[in-house]
Amino acid sequence: MMGSDSDLPALEGCFKVLKALDIPFEAKITSAHRIPEATHAYVKDAEARGCACFIAAAGLAAHLAGTVAGLTLRPVIGVPMAAGPLNGFDALLSTVQMPGGIPVACVA
Structure with missing residues (x-):
């Protein structure tokens, strides 16, 4: 998950590693501030579909990882x-x- 489409280029390396390890993933642009209801719905839907872990990348106030961690018991990795x-x-x-x-592992 990422807070803005401007975060996408920085996450390309992460996507390459996940693909190389045959780990299924989705990339979703969402916001804890601008569209909180959509973020909540996405987390709950991803859980229902078997998501094992969330990676949440955001800049500035970076509330995305904390928001996700407050919605799930699954591991959350925050990427500032x-x-x-x-x-x-x-x-x-x-x-x-x-x-x-609100447990969030931070990877920078």
């Missing part, structure tokens, strides 16, 4: 994206400083 005037530092802090009970 370089964006904005802080070049991703804000996204990194948003991803590693989740509130208690």
